[in-house]
Amino acid sequence: MPELPEVETIKNVLLPIVKNRKILGVEILRKSVVYGLKEEFIEFVTGTSILNITRRGKFLIFHLSEQKVIISHLRMEGKYYELAENEALSKYARVVFHLDNQTKLCYDDLRSFGRMAMSDEASYLTSKPLIDLGPEPFDITDVNFLYKQGQKTKRPIKTSLLSQKLFVGLGNIYVDEVLFKSGLHPLTPTKYLSIDDWEMVVAHSKSILKDAIASGGTTVKSYRPGKDISGNFQTQLRIYGRRGQKCVVCHRNLRFIKVGGRGTTFCPQCQLHAHSPLKIAIVGKIAAGKSTVLDIFMQAGYC
DNA sequence: CTTTTATCCTGTGGGC
DNA sequence: TGCCCACAGGATAAAA
Known part of the structure:
Protein backbone atom coordinates (compact mmCIF):
# COMPACT_ATOMS: atom_id res chain seq x y z
CA MET A 1 0.00 0.00 0.00
CA PRO A 2 2.00 2.92 1.14
CA GLU A 3 5.11 3.96 -0.71
CA LEU A 4 7.68 6.49 0.46
CA PRO A 5 5.44 9.60 0.34
CA GLU A 6 2.64 7.87 2.24
CA VAL A 7 4.98 6.54 4.94
CA GLU A 8 6.60 9.98 5.24
CA THR A 9 3.16 11.55 5.64
CA ILE A 10 2.06 8.97 8.21
CA LYS A 11 5.24 9.64 10.16
CA ASN A 12 4.59 13.39 10.15
CA VAL A 13 0.95 13.02 11.18
CA LEU A 14 1.66 10.44 13.85
CA LEU A 15 4.68 11.94 15.59
CA PRO A 16 3.01 14.96 17.27
CA ILE A 17 0.18 12.70 18.44
CA VAL A 18 2.30 10.09 20.22
CA LYS A 19 5.60 11.85 20.94
CA ASN A 20 6.70 11.41 24.56
CA ARG A 21 3.72 9.21 25.37
CA LYS A 22 4.40 6.28 27.64
CA ILE A 23 3.13 2.87 26.53
CA LEU A 24 1.21 1.36 29.42
CA GLY A 25 0.31 -1.89 27.70
CA VAL A 26 0.03 -3.65 24.37
CA GLU A 27 -2.60 -5.97 22.91
CA ILE A 28 -1.68 -8.21 20.01
CA LEU A 29 -4.86 -9.26 18.26
CA ARG A 30 -3.12 -11.02 15.36
CA LYS A 31 0.16 -12.57 16.38
CA SER A 32 1.47 -13.11 12.84
CA VAL A 33 1.87 -9.32 12.54
CA VAL A 34 4.63 -9.36 15.15
CA TYR A 35 7.94 -11.16 14.63
CA GLY A 36 8.96 -13.36 17.52
CA LEU A 37 6.86 -14.38 20.47
CA LYS A 38 3.81 -12.32 21.36
CA GLU A 39 4.74 -12.29 25.06
CA GLU A 40 8.27 -11.21 24.24
CA PHE A 41 6.99 -8.23 22.23
CA ILE A 42 4.60 -7.14 24.96
CA GLU A 43 7.38 -7.37 27.55
CA PHE A 44 9.74 -5.45 25.24
CA VAL A 45 7.39 -2.51 24.67
CA THR A 46 5.45 -2.15 27.90
CA GLY A 47 6.70 0.68 30.09
CA THR A 48 8.74 2.42 27.39
CA SER A 49 8.08 5.88 25.98
CA ILE A 50 7.85 6.88 22.32
CA LEU A 51 10.68 9.36 21.84
CA ASN A 52 10.63 9.76 18.06
CA ILE A 53 9.43 8.28 14.77
CA THR A 54 11.60 8.21 11.68
CA ARG A 55 11.40 6.61 8.26
CA ARG A 56 13.83 4.48 6.27
CA GLY A 57 12.50 3.61 2.81
CA LYS A 58 8.97 2.42 3.39
CA PHE A 59 9.73 1.34 6.97
CA LEU A 60 8.50 3.32 9.97
CA ILE A 61 10.92 3.34 12.89
CA PHE A 62 9.59 3.91 16.40
CA HIS A 63 12.38 5.06 18.70
CA LEU A 64 11.52 4.09 22.27
CA SER A 65 13.24 4.77 25.56
CA GLU A 66 15.93 2.32 26.77
CA GLN A 67 17.49 2.37 23.27
CA LYS A 68 14.66 0.16 22.05
CA VAL A 69 13.35 0.33 18.49
CA ILE A 70 10.32 -1.06 16.69
CA ILE A 71 10.60 -1.49 12.94
CA SER A 72 7.16 -1.36 11.35
CA HIS A 73 6.24 -2.03 7.74
CA LEU A 74 2.68 -1.36 6.59
CA ARG A 75 2.90 -3.41 3.40
CA MET A 76 -0.40 -3.14 1.51
CA GLU A 77 -3.03 -2.10 4.01
CA GLY A 78 -1.42 -1.24 7.34
CA LYS A 79 -2.41 2.00 9.03
CA TYR A 80 -2.00 3.73 12.37
CA TYR A 81 -4.51 5.96 14.09
CA GLU A 82 -5.32 7.13 17.56
CA LEU A 83 -8.57 6.47 19.44
CA ALA A 84 -9.81 7.46 22.85
CA GLU A 85 -9.56 4.54 25.28
CA ASN A 86 -13.33 4.12 25.33
CA GLU A 87 -13.80 4.06 21.55
CA ALA A 88 -14.49 0.77 19.78
CA LEU A 89 -11.72 -0.90 17.79
CA SER A 90 -12.07 -1.52 14.09
CA LYS A 91 -12.66 -5.04 12.84
CA TYR A 92 -9.14 -5.04 11.43
CA ALA A 93 -7.22 -3.81 14.49
CA ARG A 94 -4.17 -6.07 14.85
CA VAL A 95 -2.04 -4.37 17.53
CA VAL A 96 -3.13 -1.81 20.11
CA PHE A 97 -0.74 0.32 22.19
CA HIS A 98 -2.37 1.79 25.29
CA LEU A 99 -0.90 5.21 26.03
CA ASP A 100 -0.73 7.27 29.21
CA ASN A 101 -3.24 9.94 28.16
CA GLN A 102 -6.43 7.90 27.91
CA THR A 103 -5.83 7.12 24.25
CA LYS A 104 -4.73 4.07 22.31
CA LEU A 105 -2.57 3.86 19.21
CA CYS A 106 -4.15 1.30 16.88
CA TYR A 107 -2.47 -0.60 14.10
CA ASP A 108 -5.07 -1.68 11.52
CA ASP A 109 -4.28 -4.11 8.75
CA LEU A 110 -7.04 -5.70 6.70
CA ARG A 111 -4.80 -8.25 5.02
CA SER A 112 -2.37 -8.64 7.92
CA PHE A 113 0.59 -8.38 5.56
CA GLY A 114 2.31 -5.71 7.66
CA ARG A 115 5.00 -6.64 10.17
CA MET A 116 6.55 -5.25 13.36
CA ALA A 117 9.97 -6.26 14.61
CA MET A 118 11.92 -5.54 17.76
CA SER A 119 15.37 -4.02 17.45
CA ASP A 120 17.63 -1.47 19.12
CA GLU A 121 19.36 1.80 18.32
CA ALA A 122 22.77 0.19 17.99
CA SER A 123 21.87 -2.37 15.36
CA TYR A 124 18.60 -1.65 13.57
CA LEU A 125 20.24 0.03 10.57
CA THR A 126 22.90 -2.63 10.16
CA SER A 127 20.81 -5.76 10.52
CA LYS A 128 17.98 -7.13 8.49
CA PRO A 129 15.65 -6.03 7.12
CA LEU A 130 17.10 -2.51 6.78
CA ILE A 131 20.65 -3.63 5.99
CA ASP A 132 19.72 -4.59 2.44
CA LEU A 133 18.17 -1.24 1.50
CA GLY A 134 19.68 1.12 -1.04
CA PRO A 135 20.05 4.84 -0.29
CA GLU A 136 17.20 7.29 0.18
CA PRO A 137 16.46 8.91 -3.19
CA PHE A 138 16.91 12.42 -1.79
CA ASP A 139 20.44 11.53 -0.66
CA ILE A 140 21.65 10.53 -4.13
CA ILE A 239 0.02 6.94 -16.00
CA TYR A 240 -0.87 4.77 -12.98
CA GLY A 241 -4.51 3.69 -12.97
CA ARG A 242 -5.12 4.97 -16.50
CA ARG A 243 -5.39 1.50 -17.98
CA GLY A 244 -7.73 1.60 -20.98
CA GLN A 245 -7.31 5.35 -21.42
CA LYS A 246 -5.20 7.41 -23.81
CA CYS A 247 -1.76 8.85 -23.07
CA VAL A 248 -2.00 12.35 -21.61
CA VAL A 249 0.95 13.39 -23.81
CA CYS A 250 0.57 11.68 -27.20
CA HIS A 251 -3.02 10.37 -26.96
CA ARG A 252 -2.14 6.84 -28.04
CA ASN A 253 -3.88 3.96 -26.29
CA LEU A 254 -2.04 3.04 -23.11
CA ARG A 255 -0.98 -0.56 -22.68
CA PHE A 256 -1.31 -2.78 -19.62
CA ILE A 257 1.09 -5.66 -18.97
CA LYS A 258 2.46 -7.67 -16.05
CA VAL A 259 6.02 -7.05 -14.96
CA GLY A 260 7.27 -9.33 -12.22
CA GLY A 261 3.66 -10.08 -11.41
CA ARG A 262 2.75 -6.43 -10.91
CA GLY A 263 0.18 -4.63 -13.01
CA THR A 264 1.94 -2.09 -15.21
CA THR A 265 0.51 0.71 -17.31
CA PHE A 266 2.71 2.42 -19.89
CA CYS A 267 2.59 4.36 -23.16
CA PRO A 268 3.97 2.44 -26.15
CA GLN A 269 4.83 5.72 -27.89
CA CYS A 270 6.41 7.72 -25.05
CA GLN A 271 8.18 4.76 -23.43
CA LEU A 272 10.20 3.01 -26.12
CA HIS A 273 12.40 0.02 -25.44
CA ALA A 274 15.94 1.37 -25.17
CA HIS A 275 18.43 -0.15 -27.60
CA SER A 276 15.84 -2.00 -29.61
CA PRO A 277 15.15 -1.47 -33.32
CA LEU A 278 12.36 0.97 -34.04
CA LYS A 279 10.99 -0.96 -37.02
CA ILE A 280 10.78 -4.66 -37.74
CA ALA A 281 9.29 -6.21 -40.86
CA ILE A 282 7.51 -9.54 -40.51
CA VAL A 283 6.94 -11.29 -43.84
CA GLY A 284 5.47 -14.65 -44.82
CA LYS A 285 2.66 -16.43 -46.57
CA ILE A 286 -0.89 -16.62 -45.35
CA ALA A 287 -1.12 -18.58 -42.10
CA ALA A 288 2.65 -18.58 -41.74
CA GLY A 289 2.27 -17.15 -38.23
CA LYS A 290 2.81 -13.42 -38.82
CA SER A 291 -0.02 -12.36 -36.57
CA THR A 292 1.04 -14.82 -33.89
CA VAL A 293 4.51 -13.27 -33.87
CA LEU A 294 2.97 -9.80 -33.88
CA ASP A 295 0.83 -10.73 -30.89
CA ILE A 296 3.89 -11.85 -28.97
CA PHE A 297 5.67 -8.57 -29.72
CA MET A 298 2.62 -6.58 -28.75
CA GLN A 299 2.24 -8.57 -25.56
CA ALA A 300 5.81 -7.67 -24.66
CA GLY A 301 5.05 -4.05 -25.37
CA TYR A 302 7.29 -3.53 -28.38
CA CYS A 303 4.63 -2.09 -30.65
C1' DC B 1 25.23 -15.93 -6.37
C1' DT B 2 20.99 -14.45 -9.00
C1' DT B 3 16.30 -14.96 -10.32
C1' DT B 4 11.83 -16.83 -9.96
C1' DT B 5 7.94 -18.64 -7.39
C1' DA B 6 5.00 -19.16 -3.61
C1' DT B 7 3.09 -17.10 0.26
C1' DC B 8 1.27 -14.24 3.83
C1' DC B 9 -4.41 -12.31 4.03
C1' DT B 10 -9.06 -10.18 2.95
C1' DG B 11 -12.01 -7.69 0.07
C1' DT B 12 -13.89 -5.89 -4.28
C1' DG B 13 -15.50 -5.86 -8.84
C1' DG B 14 -16.36 -8.02 -13.34
C1' DG B 15 -18.09 -11.77 -16.10
C1' DC B 16 -21.15 -15.49 -16.60
C1' DT C 1 -28.39 -13.09 -6.99
C1' DG C 2 -24.69 -16.30 -6.62
C1' DC C 3 -20.37 -18.14 -7.89
C1' DC C 4 -15.75 -17.98 -9.53
C1' DC C 5 -11.81 -15.67 -10.96
C1' DA C 6 -8.56 -11.80 -11.33
C1' DC C 7 -6.66 -8.22 -9.01
C1' DA C 8 -5.00 -5.02 -5.15
C1' DG C 9 -0.20 0.13 -3.20
C1' DG C 10 4.90 -5.25 -0.72
C1' DA C 11 8.49 -7.95 0.96
C1' DT C 12 10.52 -12.36 2.01
C1' DA C 13 11.71 -17.19 2.45
C1' DA C 14 12.24 -21.07 -0.26
C1' DA C 15 13.19 -23.14 -4.49
C1' DA C 16 15.36 -23.31 -8.91
Missing part, protein backbone atom coordinates in the same frame (compact mmCIF):
# COMPACT_ATOMS: atom_id res chain seq x y z
CA THR A 141 24.07 13.01 -5.66
CA ASP A 142 26.04 10.69 -7.94
CA VAL A 143 24.29 8.05 -10.07
CA ASN A 144 27.45 6.14 -10.91
CA PHE A 145 26.74 3.38 -8.39
CA LEU A 146 23.31 2.85 -9.99
CA TYR A 147 24.87 2.49 -13.42
CA LYS A 148 27.44 0.02 -12.10
CA GLN A 149 24.89 -2.01 -10.14
CA GLY A 150 22.50 -1.92 -13.09
CA GLN A 151 25.13 -3.36 -15.43
CA LYS A 152 24.98 -6.61 -13.47
CA THR A 153 21.40 -7.56 -14.32
CA LYS A 154 19.12 -7.87 -17.28
CA ARG A 155 16.01 -7.86 -15.14
CA PRO A 156 13.35 -5.35 -16.24
CA ILE A 157 14.09 -1.85 -14.95
CA LYS A 158 10.74 -1.80 -13.18
CA THR A 159 11.63 -4.93 -11.20
CA SER A 160 15.01 -3.47 -10.26
CA LEU A 161 13.46 -0.22 -9.03
CA LEU A 162 10.85 -2.08 -6.98
CA SER A 163 13.49 -4.22 -5.26
CA GLN A 164 14.53 -1.34 -2.92
CA LYS A 165 18.15 -2.46 -3.34
CA LEU A 166 19.25 0.22 -5.82
CA PHE A 167 17.48 2.99 -3.97
CA VAL A 168 14.39 2.97 -1.78
CA GLY A 169 10.92 4.44 -1.89
CA LEU A 170 9.30 3.52 -5.19
CA GLY A 171 6.31 1.17 -5.19
CA ASN A 172 3.99 0.14 -7.97
CA ILE A 173 2.35 3.55 -8.35
CA TYR A 174 5.38 5.82 -8.35
CA VAL A 175 7.59 3.46 -10.33
CA ASP A 176 5.13 3.65 -13.24
CA GLU A 177 5.04 7.44 -12.91
CA VAL A 178 8.85 7.67 -12.88
CA LEU A 179 9.29 5.37 -15.89
CA PHE A 180 6.65 7.27 -17.84
CA LYS A 181 8.26 10.61 -17.13
CA SER A 182 11.68 9.19 -17.94
CA GLY A 183 10.47 7.74 -21.26
CA LEU A 184 11.64 4.27 -20.30
CA HIS A 185 9.76 1.09 -21.18
CA PRO A 186 9.18 -0.89 -17.94
CA LEU A 187 10.63 -4.06 -19.49
CA THR A 188 13.90 -2.41 -20.54
CA PRO A 189 16.72 -4.63 -19.27
CA THR A 190 18.39 -2.76 -16.42
CA LYS A 191 21.85 -3.20 -17.93
CA TYR A 192 20.85 -1.10 -20.94
CA LEU A 193 20.30 2.08 -18.93
CA SER A 194 22.92 4.73 -19.65
CA ILE A 195 24.32 7.20 -17.14
CA ASP A 196 21.94 9.77 -18.62
CA ASP A 197 18.99 7.40 -18.14
CA TRP A 198 19.93 6.99 -14.49
CA GLU A 199 20.28 10.75 -14.06
CA MET A 200 16.75 11.08 -15.39
CA VAL A 201 15.33 8.25 -13.26
CA VAL A 202 16.80 9.76 -10.10
CA ALA A 203 15.78 13.33 -10.95
CA HIS A 204 12.21 12.30 -11.70
CA SER A 205 12.03 10.04 -8.66
CA LYS A 206 13.06 12.95 -6.47
CA SER A 207 10.61 15.40 -7.98
CA ILE A 208 7.63 13.00 -8.10
CA LEU A 209 8.20 11.76 -4.55
CA LYS A 210 8.69 15.32 -3.32
CA ASP A 211 5.46 16.51 -4.97
CA ALA A 212 3.60 13.49 -3.61
CA ILE A 213 4.84 14.22 -0.07
CA ALA A 214 3.68 17.81 -0.49
CA SER A 215 0.23 16.45 -1.43
CA GLY A 216 0.13 14.15 1.58
CA GLY A 217 0.57 11.02 -0.52
CA THR A 218 -1.72 9.22 -2.92
CA THR A 219 -5.12 7.95 -1.82
CA VAL A 220 -6.02 4.80 -3.72
CA LYS A 221 -8.34 2.36 -2.03
CA SER A 222 -8.01 2.69 1.72
CA TYR A 223 -4.85 4.70 2.42
CA ARG A 224 -5.28 7.33 5.13
CA PRO A 225 -2.30 8.99 6.81
CA GLY A 226 -4.46 9.65 9.86
CA LYS A 227 -8.00 9.95 11.03
CA ASP A 228 -10.01 12.14 8.64
CA ILE A 229 -6.91 12.90 6.58
CA SER A 230 -6.24 11.65 3.08
CA GLY A 231 -3.61 12.37 0.48
CA ASN A 232 -4.57 13.88 -2.85
CA PHE A 233 -1.63 13.16 -5.16
CA GLN A 234 -3.90 10.76 -7.05
CA THR A 235 -5.19 13.73 -9.03
CA GLN A 236 -1.69 14.24 -10.40
CA LEU A 237 -1.02 10.68 -11.54
CA ARG A 238 -0.25 10.65 -15.23
